[in-house]
């Protein structure tokens with residue numbers, strides 16, 4: 001693999017462009033990553049070189065190509081019940097606290113990728129309601145957002161092959177919450193799906209359009225952002241969090257030195273942050 005298609009200046013310009021549009025900080029010497037993610041787009045967009053493709057994507061009028069390039073540069077890795085502990089914290093601590101709510105519980109999965117996170121949250125809430133009849137009487141709504149429209153299409157379809165399902169989903173949950181669809185594929189049952197709404201949303205944009213939430217999951221995306229961008233996003237989370245609302249981050253992420261609008265709560269299963277409201 002060679003980097004000959006992108007000069008140092010082109011690479012630096014592309015890094016700046018990427019950070020401006022989606023927050024991702026590429027860092028030094030990641031030309032190989034740009035090449036491996038973007039080279040497959042060259043023929044589709046009739047570009048003879050990587051530098052031509054990158055230049056075109058950075059032109060203001062090329063909105064569609066820009067979205068495709070940003071989509072290709074994001075990491076969509078995810079799995080069912082990822083890291084286990086957030087879902088244990090949800091069951092053992094957060095859902096019991098909200099159990100007597102006189103309105104639907106509002107949950108936001110803020111970088112939902114292909115849907116495993118919001119659907120795992122929905123399954124956890126359904127299991128909780130089943131074990132605790134009369135609790136969460138007014139139900140729960142989950143908003144799943146991501147910058148990537150292709151990921152959101154995947155979420156919305158709610159169909160997964162056996163390979164994707166094998167990553168974190170137990171056979172019991174597969175039987176309980178999925179219906180067989182096409183060959184080797186299973187669809188999320190309507191009673192799970194009806195709790196999840198999808199919306200394309202860039203975490204760098206204004207949060208005014210979103211409403212308020214009791215629980216925000218934002219996991220494994222802030223690691224790609226600069227401290228300044230994280231600070232801004234935490235400030236925005238604090239604005240859209242309800243009183244006593246919670247923020248769940250990824251296992252390697254923290255609020256340390258970035259916000260004092262949330263307090264760390266150490267539960268038996270793991271860490272969750274609570275809004276200081």
Ligand SMILES: C[S@@+](CC[C@H](N)C(=O)[O-])C[C@H]1O[C@@H](n2cnc3c(N)ncnc32)[C@H](O)[C@@H]1O
Nearest residue numbers: 022074075078111113147148202203219220221
């Ligand atoms: C690694 S996945 C994490 C998925 C899930 N939260 C999890 O922990 O398994 C990161 C997701 O963040 C999304 N993303 C990246 N930049 C974003 C931005 N600026 N706004 C919203 N979503 C973004 C990507 O499209 C990708 O689907």
